[in-house]
Amino acid sequence: MYKYLYNVNSPEDLKKLNINELDVLINEIRKFLVRSISKTGGHLASNLGIVELTVTLHYIFKSPKDKIIWDVGHQAYVHKILTGRRDKFDTLRKFKGLSGFPKKCESDHDIFDTGHSSTSISVGLGLAMARDIKKENNFVISVIGDGALTGGMAFEALNHLGHIKTNMIVVLNDNEMSIDKNVGSVSNYLLKLRTNKAYKKIKNEFENITNIIPKIGNAVYKTADKLKDSVKYLVSEGVLFEEMGIKYFGPIDGHNIKELIETFNKIKSVNGPVLIHVVTKKGKGYRFAENEPDKYHGVGPFDVEKGIEKSNKESYSEVVGNKLVSLAKENKKIAAITAAMPSGTGLSKFKEIYPDRFFDVGIAEGHAVAFAAGLAANEIRPYFAVYSTFLQRGYDQIIHDVALQNLPVTFLLDRAGLVGADGETHHGVFDLSYLNSIPNLTIMAPKDKLELEKMIELSIGIKGPVAIRYPRGEAVELQSENIDLKLGKWEMLKNGKDIAIIAIGNVVKNSVKAADILKQKGFCITVVNGRFLKPLDENMLKHLSEKYKYIFTVEDNVLTGGFGEKVTFILSNLEFKGKIVNIALPDIFIEHGSVDILYNKYGLSSEKIVDRVLKEINIGR
Ligand SMILES: Cc1ncc(C[n+]2csc(CCOP(=O)(O)OP(=O)(O)O)c2C)c(N)n1
Ligand SMILES: CC(=O)[C@@H](O)[C@H](O)COP(=O)(O)O
Numbered sequence: 001m002y003k004y005l006y007n008v009n010s011p012e013d014l015k016k017l018n019i020n021e022l023d024v025l026i027n028e029i030r031k032f033l034v035r036s037i038s039k040t041g042g043h044l045a046s047n048l049g050i051v052e053l054t055v056t057l058h059y060i061f062k063s064p065k066d067k068i069i070w071d072v073g074h075q076a077y078v079h080k081i082l083t084g085r086r087d088k089f090d091t092l093r094k095f096k097g098l099s100g101f102p103k104k105c106e107s108d109h110d111i112f113d114t115g116h117s118s119t120s121i122s123v124g125l126g127l128a129m130a131r132d133i134k135k136e137n138n139f140v141i142s143v144i145g146d147g148a149l150t151g152g153m154a155f156e157a158l159n160h161l162g163h164i165k166t167n168m169i170v171v172l173n174d175n176e177m178s179i180d181k182n183v184g185s186v187s188n189y190l191l192k193l194r195t196n197k198a199y200k201k202i203k204n205e206f207e208n209i210t211n212i213i214p215k216i217g218n219a220v221y222k223t224a225d226k227l228k229d230s231v232k233y234l235v236s237e238g239v240l241f242e243e244m245g246i247k248y249f250g251p252i253d254g255h256n257i258k259e260l261i262e263t264f265n266k267i268k269s270v271n272g273p274v275l276i277h278v279v280t281k282k283g284k285g286y287r288f289a290e291n292e293p294d295k296y297h298g299v300g301p302f303d304v305e306k307g308i309e310k311s312n313k314e315s316y317s318e319v320v321g322n323k324l325v326s327l328a329k330e331n332k333k334i335a336a337i338t339a340a341m342p343s344g345t346g347l348s349k350f351k352e353i354y355p356d357r358f359f360d361v362g363i364a365e366g367h368a369v370a371f372a373a374g375l376a377a378n379e380i381r382p383y384f385a386v387y388s389t390f391l392q393r394g395y396d397q398i399i400h401d402v403a404l405q406n407l408p409v410t411f412l413l414d415r416a417g418l419v420g421a422d423g424e425t426h427h428g429v430f431d432l433s434y435l436n437s438i439p440n441l442t443i444m445a446p447k448d449k450l451e452l453e454k455m456i457e458l459s460i461g462i463k464g465p466v467a468i469r470y471p472r473g474e475a476v477e478l479q480s481e482n483i484d485l486k487l488g489k490w491e492m493l494k495n496g497k498d499i500a501i502i503a504i505g506n507v508v509k510n511s512v513k514a515a516d517i518l519k520q521k522g523f524c525i526t527v528v529n530g531r532f533l534k535p536l537d538e539n540m541l542k543h544l545s546e547k548y549k550y551i552f553t554v555e556d557n558v559l560t561g562g563f564g565e566k567v568t569f570i571l572s573n574l575e576f577k578g579k580i581v582n583i584a585l586p587d588i589f590i591e592h593g594s595v596d597i598l599y600n601k602y603g604l605s606s607e608k609i610v611d612r613v614l615k616e617i618n619i620g621r
């Protein structure tokens with residue numbers, strides 16, 4: 001079925017092929033990606049778009065001596081295929097299987113672990129400067145997408161790079177897409193670069209000159225370089241990077257392997273920092289993904305012939321989106337913010353219905369928080385829907401710009417807890433800890449869909465900042481009738497005489513199930529929905545401390561600084577004499593794998609909660 005794919009197990013194998021053979025290989029890689037990801041799920045469209053570019057980089061450079069850094073890292077599948085990991089693709093993003101991101105522990109070719117956006121130029125520059133200090137000689141190549149370039153850190157790094165002027169190559173993979181359509185003035189600027197024919201012409205003339213430079217020598221190169229410098233003032237495009245002290249090349253066709261190889265060969269002899277603007281098509285080669293690259297950015301398993309079929313399950317993100325839409329109808333001051341994740345966070349409908357009150361700020365979480373603070377300081381009620389793991393980027397802004405001034409910004413922390421396949425970089429398992437220490441902040445986590453809706457309603461009446469955290473995936477419904485939600489009040493879900501379990505958020509359902517299993521074994525268990533971390537229900541806790549010998553806490557957050565530790569601290573102040581057991585995630589980075597497998601491994605499944613309860617009771621006997 002494949003002529004070359006199975007023979008290419010390293011960049012050295014790749015280098016044996018000629019241009020025509022590379023063309024065949026490129027098609028084979030695309031076919032393989034679609035077939036393989038249709039079975040496992042994964043990041044499809046970005047990888048389909050970057051096949052020629054990745055092949056070129058491994059063809060021209062000598063990885064791992066030359067260091068390629070993949071921004072975000074979701075587009076590194078082709079790199080994995082070309083560096084000997086093709087045969088592991090059936091395990092992609094599964095427990096103990098191939099990671100969906102670069103991982104140093106997986107291969108020497110993975111230079112730096114990534115997952116969060118806009119780090120590649122900073123990291124690349126660090127690697128390059130370390131190289132210079134050690135007087136080594138290698139290329140450093142940071143590959144960054146147009147979406148990732150909306151992140152402020154990328155510009156901080158370019159600012160530094162242009163100043164320091166070391167040899168480094170930045171490859172801008174421009175497919176006009178972030179996950180959704182890319183946004184912002186930089187994105188508009190890139191569009192101008194892509195489409196300005198005048199610049200292309202001048203650039204080609206310049207290239208004709210530079211083509212002969214290696215044959216003539218350095219003096220002529222410098223003249224040509226100066227000529228380019230003078231040319232750049234005739235056209236505005238390219239000036240941004242050039243004025244920053246970084247030589248701009250492009251735009252080049254990212255699907256023309258011949259042009260790519262020629263250009264990168266040339267670039268190798270350029271001194272100082274260089275940015276190469278490569279234009280690609282997200283989803284290239286698979287009809288469905290080309291037509292809807294947003295939908296095919298990250299996919300679950302699907303039928304190659306039919307494409308992705310719509311799920312009829314409602315996600316927590318959709319619940320949030322719908323609730324905000326309905327609240328915004330009544331309350332004209334409600335605004336919604338996303339940092340480049342309108343569909344992921346369920347805000348697409350809000351964007352459509354209330355475009356004037358919807359803001360996609362790009363991959364700029366820190367800015368989003370300070371921007372929300374500004375809105376709130378001028379009487380608008382901002383709701384920033386953001387993945388828990390990405391809000392880590394805005395930590396200082398939460399403290400300095402929001403909480404310090406007690407501004408009513410609501411953070412809707414999507415993907416809180418374990419997310420599954422994305423693994424270490426994406427689990428939202430630190431939020432209870434990193435938020436708990438911030439004064440003025442109200443922190444809550446619903447047990448199910450209805451409670452999430454009620455919490456969003458409740459947040460409107462709260463004068464200061466609020467954080468509501470909820471998990472990835474399908475919204476569960478544990479309760480269908482109206483619930484009584486009062487600020488700082490926990491909920492008694494089951495009342496039993498033997499032991500008490502206090503759980504927060506997504507693991508409340510597992511705790512309820514554990515109590516049912518324990519009942520069959522003859523134990524009567526109290527289950528409390530500890531839905532407020534802050535303010536915490538001290539009255540209820542006091543009552544529990546007086547009634548029970550065993551109190552268990554359960555959370556899908558790290559133990560350190562989380563719900564359980566806080567409860568334990570208060571119980572010790574109450575001079576609780578019984579045993580308190582914290583079931584939480586350990587002080588390690590949790591690997592990728594399905595949430596069920598990970599819950600089971602780390603003691604959060606109902607069965608494992610039962611085992612732990614029985615074990616502790618037996619120890620106590
Ligand atoms: C800090 C951070 N915020 C958000 C994301 C989610 N995210 C992953 S990929 C992506 C889009 C990246 O776009 P681009 O760099 O252009 O790559 P493409 O997918 O187009 O190849 C986003 C927003 C992230 N990984 N990190
Ligand atoms: C690479 C990245 O950060 C996103 O693509 C992320 O993988 C999306 O995760 P969800 O599938 O949970 O939306």
Ligand SMILES: [Mg+2]
Pocket residue numbers: 145146147148173174175176177178
């Ligand atoms: Mg892009």
